[in-house]
Amino acid sequence: MTTQSEMTNYLQTFVEGMISSGVEQAVISPGSRSTPLALLLHRQEQIETFIEVDERSAAFFALGLSKASCKPVVLLCTSGTAAANYYPAICEANASHIPLIVLTTDRPHELRQVGAPQAMDQFHLFQHHVKEFIEMAIPEGTKVMLDYAYWQGMRAIDTACQTPKGPVHLNFPLREPLLPDLNRSLFAERTTEIFAGKKQLSEKQLIECVDAWQGKKGVLVVGGTHTPEEAAVFIELAERLSWPILSDPLANITSSSNDSPLIMRYADLFIQEVEMSQYPDVVVRFGMMPISKNTMFWLQSLNETTMVYFVDETGEWQDQLKQTQVAIQADEQTFAKEITERIIRRTSDSWCNQWIDWQETTEQQLTELSEMKTLNETTASILVHKKMAKKGQLFVSNSNAIRFLDRFSTPDNNQYQLFGNRGINGIDGIISTALGVCATNPERQNVLLIGDLAMYHDMNGLLLAKRYNLPLTIVLLNNNGGGIFSFLSQRQLEKDDFEPIFGTPIDLDFSLVAQLYDAEYVKAESLEQLELLLEATQKQPKFQLIEVIGDRQENVLLYERVVDGLKEKLGKNK
Amino acid sequence: MTTQSEMTNYLQTFVEGMISSGVEQAVISPGSRSTPLALLLHRQEQIETFIEVDERSAAFFALGLSKASCKPVVLLCTSGTAAANYYPAICEANASHIPLIVLTTDRPHELRQVGAPQAMDQFHLFQHHVKEFIEMAIPEGTKVMLDYAYWQGMRAIDTACQTPKGPVHLNFPLREPLLPDLNRSLFAERTTEIFAGKKQLSEKQLIECVDAWQGKKGVLVVGGTHTPEEAAVFIELAERLSWPILSDPLANITSSSNDSPLIMRYADLFIQEVEMSQYPDVVVRFGMMPISKNTMFWLQSLNETTMVYFVDETGEWQDQLKQTQVAIQADEQTFAKEITERIIRRTSDSWCNQWIDWQETTEQQLTELSEMKTLNETTASILVHKKMAKKGQLFVSNSNAIRFLDRFSTPDNNQYQLFGNRGINGIDGIISTALGVCATNPERQNVLLIGDLAMYHDMNGLLLAKRYNLPLTIVLLNNNGGGIFSFLSQRQLEKDDFEPIFGTPIDLDFSLVAQLYDAEYVKAESLEQLELLLEATQKQPKFQLIEVIGDRQENVLLYERVVDGLKEKLGKNK
Incomplete structure (x- = not known):
C-alpha cells in the first residue's frame, strides 16, 4: 500500500503542476475524503485559499474570482452530493468560458459500486459541461507516478486556459488514512513554461x-x-x-x-x-x-x-x-x-x-425618465450606472436588472467594468459570483444590482462577504417576485394563474438578511438618498444592502411609455 | 407548425399518462420555457402543486414528499442552470431509491448549439444518476403523437416506481408561443392498470x-x-x-x-x-x-x-x-x-x-448519560428521541445527529418514524427534505434534528415552511462548525490547520433566520425547558426553531467516557 509520505508527495507534486501553470487561488469546501488536498492547498504559500461550506456558492464564488482576475481558479470538495452542488456554476463556466479546475475526491475502486457510505458514481459527473474529465490514478510514490501527477496538474490548468476556456474536472480516488505528511517541505520544485499561440488570419x-x-x-x-x-x-x-x-x-x-x-x-x-x-x-x-x-x-x-x-x-x-x-x-x-x-x-x-x-x-425621449425624481427600479438602475466610480466593478443580475442597464445606460459616467453571468443567464449564484469579483479588487467600488428572487436564490453566498470582509454594495430591486414575467406573454394570464406560478411573491424582510450576515442595511426612500449612498460607496466601499422597493407593473408602464413616445417620433407608426 | 391547441393536447395527454400511473403531487419552479407544463399541472385537479423558486430546495422537497408518501413526485423547471440545481437531490434519490420524475424544458432543436439564450445541453444531464433519460418529441397533435405523449407519461412514472425505484428524467423541447389553451377541458380521459409482480423465491x-x-x-x-x-x-x-x-x-x-x-x-x-x-x-x-x-x-x-x-x-x-x-x-x-x-x-x-x-x-453504563441533567447535544438528541409522539415523524440530519440517535436510543419511546437522507449522506437539502416529509402528514408531530452547517446549507428551504404553513419543529444542535471532524482523524491536526478547514465556524445568529421565515424561536437553556417544548409540540405542531448550544469537544468527551467505562466492564481491555 502507498505510505502517508508517498501519498503526500504524489498530491503535492500535482499541486506543484497546477502552480506551474498559473494557479493562485482555490476555493475549498470542508469534507473528510478531501482532507489531504485541502491541507496541502491551505499550506501552500503560492495559493490563496477561501473556505465555503455550501458548494454551490463556493463554485459561483470561484467563477467570480476567475472572471475578474482572468486566471484559473481551483475548486475542491469531498465525495458525493457535495460535488453535484457545483453543477450550476460549472454549466455557467462552460458556457461563458471561465477556466475552473474542479477537484473532487472519491472512494478508491474497491469501495465503489458496493454501497460504501457517501459514495456515488463521479465519472463524467458534469457530462459535456466540462472540457475534460480526468480520473486520477490512486496515489503512488514512484518517479513515474510523480511525473504523472505533476503532468496532470500542469496540463489540467493549461487545458482549462486554452481557447475556448472552460472548466476541467479531475476526480481523485483516495484511500485512508487521509492525513498527509505536513512536515514535507511545500514549495514548487518544478516548472514548465508555456508559450501559447493565438489564431491569426493571414x-x-x-x-x-x-x-x-x-x-x-x-x-x-x-x-x-x-x-x-x-x-x-x-x-x-x-x-x-x-x-x-x-x-x-x-x-x-x-x-x-x-x-x-x-x-x-x-x-x-x-x-x-x-x-x-x-x-x-x-x-x-x-x-x-x-x-x-x-x-x-x-x-x-x-x-x-x-x-x-x-x-x-x-x-x-x-x-x-x-x-x-x-x-x-x-x-x-x-x-x-x-x-x-x-x-x-x-x-x-x-x-x-x-x-x-x-x-x-x-x-x-428618455429625458423624462432620466430627469424623473421618483425612486423606482428603473430610475434606481439608471442611477447605479451613473454613479459608478472610475474602475468600479458593477455586477448585474439576470432577468430585469441587466435589461434596465441595456436600455437606459446614458453616456455620462466614468469608465467602470460591468460583470454578469450571461453564459446561460440563470438567476442562481449571482451573489457568490459578484463576491468573487469583489474579492479580486476589494479596494474598488463594488456594486451588485439584483432582484429579490435572485437575491433569495443565493443568500448563502453572503457568508463569504461576512467571513472575508468583502465590501460589496448590494442594490436590491425588490418587487416581491418574478418581475421579468410582467414583460413577457405570461402577463396575459388571469391573476389566479399568474401570481402563484410566475409572480411568486416571497415576502422576505431583507433587513434581517443584512443583519444575519453583518451587512449595513438601508431602505432607500428617495432617489437623492440613493445617490448619496452610492457616492459614499465610491469613496469608502463597504458591505451594505440598499433596498429599493419596486413595483412589477410600474416597470412595464415606464418602459411602454418610452416605447410609445418613440413610436410617435420615429418612422414606422408615425 | 404545431398550433396552440395541438401543443396543449400533447402536453395535457402526457400529464394524463402520469396521472394514470399514480402521480398526485408536483413541485414547480418558476420559469418561462416551462410555462405550458406549469400551467397544466397547476390547473389539474388530481395534482397538488407546490412552488419553490430555488430548484435545489424544490428537488429535495419533492424527495421528502415521496419518502413519506411512498408515491412518485414530479419536478418541473425551466431550461438551463435551473435544472442543474436539481442534481444533488437526484443523486440522493437515485442512491436511496426514491421515484422522482424530473421534467426539464428546453429550446427546440433549431435553437440548440447556436448560442440561444438560457440554452445548454440537457441530454443525459444527470448522467447515470437517473434510471432513464427521455428526450421527448416536439409537440404534435396527431393521434400517433398523442398516444406517444400518454405512453411516455404513463411509463415514465411506472419506470420510476419499479424496483429498484429511482428518478427518471424527461426533457421537453418546446417552441414559442408558450401559453397553452386553458379552455381545453382538463381531466384524465384514459387510464392504464398496472399489476406489478414482486420477486419471490421458490x-x-x-x-x-x-x-x-x-x-x-x-x-x-x-x-x-x-x-x-x-x-x-x-x-x-x-x-x-x-x-x-x-x-x-x-x-x-x-x-x-x-x-x-x-x-x-x-x-x-x-x-x-x-x-x-x-x-x-x-x-x-x-x-x-x-x-x-x-x-x-x-x-x-x-x-x-x-x-x-x-x-x-x-x-x-x-x-x-x-x-x-x-x-x-x-x-x-x-x-x-x-x-x-x-x-x-x-x-x-x-x-x-x-x-x-x-x-x-x-x-x-449509559445511565449516567441518560440521567444527566445538563443540556448538551448528546442529552438533547436522546431527549428528542424520547419525546417523539406516537406516529410522529423525526427527520435526522447526517454527520453527528444520526450518530447520536444510533448510539443512545433508549427503548422507552412511542412508535414513531425516523427519516433521513442516507443514500449518499450529504449535509445538503436536509431542511427541504424534512419539510417534504412534514407536508405529507402535517397533522402529526414533525421534528428535525440538525447541526448548524446542514442548517446553513439549506436555509432557503425554510421558505417552503413559511409559504405552506408547515409545522416543523427544528431542533438545532449548534456547535458553530463541523462537529463530525472532532470524532475523526482530522482532530489530530494543529488548530491553525483544523479550524479554518474542518472546524469552519460560521457565527450565524439563527434567531434572525427564524424571524426571516416566520418561525417561532427559542434558545433552550435547560433540558427541562427542551422537554416542555417537545411535549408541547406533541400536542400542537408548529413551525419553530429550538436552538441548543453545543460544544464540539464536549460531544467527544461524553462519548469517550461511555466507551472507556464499557472497556472496563466488557471483556477485551478489562
Missing part, C-alpha cells in the same frame, strides 16, 4: 476583409464579455469604419466613458421602431448575440444582400440566426486591431448619421 | 434457507430505510429465530416501541469492546450496511466459517465487505415473512443471552 485573408468592408454601409455587433481595454479596441474599429456599434452591456462598451456617437446605447429601444430606408451591406458580429431581443429580431429581418461576418475565436458557431456567410476563426482582439490598422478612416456619411439621429431622438 | 429455495438458519447461532443485520410496519416484520423474524438484530436507525427498528431484548440498540458502543467467545454461524443482511462503523468493522472481522446471506431486492450487490456467500434477490418483506412462517420458534439460549447481557451492561 495577410491575404485580412485584406479580403478590408476590401469587403472599406467604404461600405456596415454595422458592428459586439456580444460576449469584454474588459474595458478590449472594449476600446472595438470602439476604435467602429470609429475607423464609421459604423454604428451595437453591443451587449457586458462587452463594456456602453460602460466606457467614451462618448463616441457611434456607440448605439439605446438600440434595444429604437431599432424596431425606425423606418429603415437603407439596409447594411455588411454586418460584422463578434462573439455571442447581445441581450437585446429587438436587435436580434432586426438582424433576423435582414435579407441576403447583407453579408454577415462572424468573428468567433471559439469555433463554436454560436449564431442562432444561422446567417453567417463568412466565419472568421481568429483571436477577436488581434483581428480587430489588424483590421483597424488597415482601414482608411472614413468621413461620416448619411449611413452613420442616420443611426446617430435615431440615437439622439431616443435620448431626448 | 419453496425449495425458502426451505434451503430455513434449513441453514434453523437452530443456528445467527445475527440479523437490517440496513436501509423502512416504515414502522416493515420494521415489525424484521423484529418478528428475529424473535422467531432468537437472533439478535442489528440495524440502522432509519430501519425504524429502534424507534419502534417494541421492547424486544433482541433489538441491539447499542451495538455501535459495545460490539468492538466485547470478548466474543462464540462467533455466529450465520449472518443475514437486509439492504444497505447500517451506519455504525463498529458494526461494519465487526462484520469485517468474521472469518469464513460464518455464512453470510445478503437479501437484496435491488440486485445491486451493495456489500462493501464482499462477504456475501448467498445472495437472495427477492422482495425483502415477502421473503422475511415467508421465512418467519417456516421457522419453528426457538427457546432462548446462550448465544442470544450473551448479546442480551452485553446490551444490558451497556444500558447500565
Whole structure:
C-alpha cells in the first residue's frame, strides 16, 4: 500500500503542476475524503485559499474570482452530493468560458459500486459541461507516478486556459488514512513554461476583409464579455469604419466613458421602431448575440444582400440566426486591431448619421425618465450606472436588472467594468459570483444590482462577504417576485394563474438578511438618498444592502411609455 | 407548425399518462420555457402543486414528499442552470431509491448549439444518476403523437416506481408561443392498470434457507430505510429465530416501541469492546450496511466459517465487505415473512443471552448519560428521541445527529418514524427534505434534528415552511462548525490547520433566520425547558426553531467516557 509520505508527495507534486501553470487561488469546501488536498492547498504559500461550506456558492464564488482576475481558479470538495452542488456554476463556466479546475475526491475502486457510505458514481459527473474529465490514478510514490501527477496538474490548468476556456474536472480516488505528511517541505520544485499561440488570419485573408468592408454601409455587433481595454479596441474599429456599434452591456462598451456617437446605447429601444430606408451591406458580429431581443429580431429581418461576418475565436458557431456567410476563426482582439490598422478612416456619411439621429431622438425621449425624481427600479438602475466610480466593478443580475442597464445606460459616467453571468443567464449564484469579483479588487467600488428572487436564490453566498470582509454594495430591486414575467406573454394570464406560478411573491424582510450576515442595511426612500449612498460607496466601499422597493407593473408602464413616445417620433407608426 | 391547441393536447395527454400511473403531487419552479407544463399541472385537479423558486430546495422537497408518501413526485423547471440545481437531490434519490420524475424544458432543436439564450445541453444531464433519460418529441397533435405523449407519461412514472425505484428524467423541447389553451377541458380521459409482480423465491429455495438458519447461532443485520410496519416484520423474524438484530436507525427498528431484548440498540458502543467467545454461524443482511462503523468493522472481522446471506431486492450487490456467500434477490418483506412462517420458534439460549447481557451492561453504563441533567447535544438528541409522539415523524440530519440517535436510543419511546437522507449522506437539502416529509402528514408531530452547517446549507428551504404553513419543529444542535471532524482523524491536526478547514465556524445568529421565515424561536437553556417544548409540540405542531448550544469537544468527551467505562466492564481491555 502507498505510505502517508508517498501519498503526500504524489498530491503535492500535482499541486506543484497546477502552480506551474498559473494557479493562485482555490476555493475549498470542508469534507473528510478531501482532507489531504485541502491541507496541502491551505499550506501552500503560492495559493490563496477561501473556505465555503455550501458548494454551490463556493463554485459561483470561484467563477467570480476567475472572471475578474482572468486566471484559473481551483475548486475542491469531498465525495458525493457535495460535488453535484457545483453543477450550476460549472454549466455557467462552460458556457461563458471561465477556466475552473474542479477537484473532487472519491472512494478508491474497491469501495465503489458496493454501497460504501457517501459514495456515488463521479465519472463524467458534469457530462459535456466540462472540457475534460480526468480520473486520477490512486496515489503512488514512484518517479513515474510523480511525473504523472505533476503532468496532470500542469496540463489540467493549461487545458482549462486554452481557447475556448472552460472548466476541467479531475476526480481523485483516495484511500485512508487521509492525513498527509505536513512536515514535507511545500514549495514548487518544478516548472514548465508555456508559450501559447493565438489564431491569426493571414495577410491575404485580412485584406479580403478590408476590401469587403472599406467604404461600405456596415454595422458592428459586439456580444460576449469584454474588459474595458478590449472594449476600446472595438470602439476604435467602429470609429475607423464609421459604423454604428451595437453591443451587449457586458462587452463594456456602453460602460466606457467614451462618448463616441457611434456607440448605439439605446438600440434595444429604437431599432424596431425606425423606418429603415437603407439596409447594411455588411454586418460584422463578434462573439455571442447581445441581450437585446429587438436587435436580434432586426438582424433576423435582414435579407441576403447583407453579408454577415462572424468573428468567433471559439469555433463554436454560436449564431442562432444561422446567417453567417463568412466565419472568421481568429483571436477577436488581434483581428480587430489588424483590421483597424488597415482601414482608411472614413468621413461620416448619411449611413452613420442616420443611426446617430435615431440615437439622439431616443435620448431626448428618455429625458423624462432620466430627469424623473421618483425612486423606482428603473430610475434606481439608471442611477447605479451613473454613479459608478472610475474602475468600479458593477455586477448585474439576470432577468430585469441587466435589461434596465441595456436600455437606459446614458453616456455620462466614468469608465467602470460591468460583470454578469450571461453564459446561460440563470438567476442562481449571482451573489457568490459578484463576491468573487469583489474579492479580486476589494479596494474598488463594488456594486451588485439584483432582484429579490435572485437575491433569495443565493443568500448563502453572503457568508463569504461576512467571513472575508468583502465590501460589496448590494442594490436590491425588490418587487416581491418574478418581475421579468410582467414583460413577457405570461402577463396575459388571469391573476389566479399568474401570481402563484410566475409572480411568486416571497415576502422576505431583507433587513434581517443584512443583519444575519453583518451587512449595513438601508431602505432607500428617495432617489437623492440613493445617490448619496452610492457616492459614499465610491469613496469608502463597504458591505451594505440598499433596498429599493419596486413595483412589477410600474416597470412595464415606464418602459411602454418610452416605447410609445418613440413610436410617435420615429418612422414606422408615425 | 404545431398550433396552440395541438401543443396543449400533447402536453395535457402526457400529464394524463402520469396521472394514470399514480402521480398526485408536483413541485414547480418558476420559469418561462416551462410555462405550458406549469400551467397544466397547476390547473389539474388530481395534482397538488407546490412552488419553490430555488430548484435545489424544490428537488429535495419533492424527495421528502415521496419518502413519506411512498408515491412518485414530479419536478418541473425551466431550461438551463435551473435544472442543474436539481442534481444533488437526484443523486440522493437515485442512491436511496426514491421515484422522482424530473421534467426539464428546453429550446427546440433549431435553437440548440447556436448560442440561444438560457440554452445548454440537457441530454443525459444527470448522467447515470437517473434510471432513464427521455428526450421527448416536439409537440404534435396527431393521434400517433398523442398516444406517444400518454405512453411516455404513463411509463415514465411506472419506470420510476419499479424496483429498484429511482428518478427518471424527461426533457421537453418546446417552441414559442408558450401559453397553452386553458379552455381545453382538463381531466384524465384514459387510464392504464398496472399489476406489478414482486420477486419471490421458490419453496425449495425458502426451505434451503430455513434449513441453514434453523437452530443456528445467527445475527440479523437490517440496513436501509423502512416504515414502522416493515420494521415489525424484521423484529418478528428475529424473535422467531432468537437472533439478535442489528440495524440502522432509519430501519425504524429502534424507534419502534417494541421492547424486544433482541433489538441491539447499542451495538455501535459495545460490539468492538466485547470478548466474543462464540462467533455466529450465520449472518443475514437486509439492504444497505447500517451506519455504525463498529458494526461494519465487526462484520469485517468474521472469518469464513460464518455464512453470510445478503437479501437484496435491488440486485445491486451493495456489500462493501464482499462477504456475501448467498445472495437472495427477492422482495425483502415477502421473503422475511415467508421465512418467519417456516421457522419453528426457538427457546432462548446462550448465544442470544450473551448479546442480551452485553446490551444490558451497556444500558447500565449509559445511565449516567441518560440521567444527566445538563443540556448538551448528546442529552438533547436522546431527549428528542424520547419525546417523539406516537406516529410522529423525526427527520435526522447526517454527520453527528444520526450518530447520536444510533448510539443512545433508549427503548422507552412511542412508535414513531425516523427519516433521513442516507443514500449518499450529504449535509445538503436536509431542511427541504424534512419539510417534504412534514407536508405529507402535517397533522402529526414533525421534528428535525440538525447541526448548524446542514442548517446553513439549506436555509432557503425554510421558505417552503413559511409559504405552506408547515409545522416543523427544528431542533438545532449548534456547535458553530463541523462537529463530525472532532470524532475523526482530522482532530489530530494543529488548530491553525483544523479550524479554518474542518472546524469552519460560521457565527450565524439563527434567531434572525427564524424571524426571516416566520418561525417561532427559542434558545433552550435547560433540558427541562427542551422537554416542555417537545411535549408541547406533541400536542400542537408548529413551525419553530429550538436552538441548543453545543460544544464540539464536549460531544467527544461524553462519548469517550461511555466507551472507556464499557472497556472496563466488557471483556477485551478489562
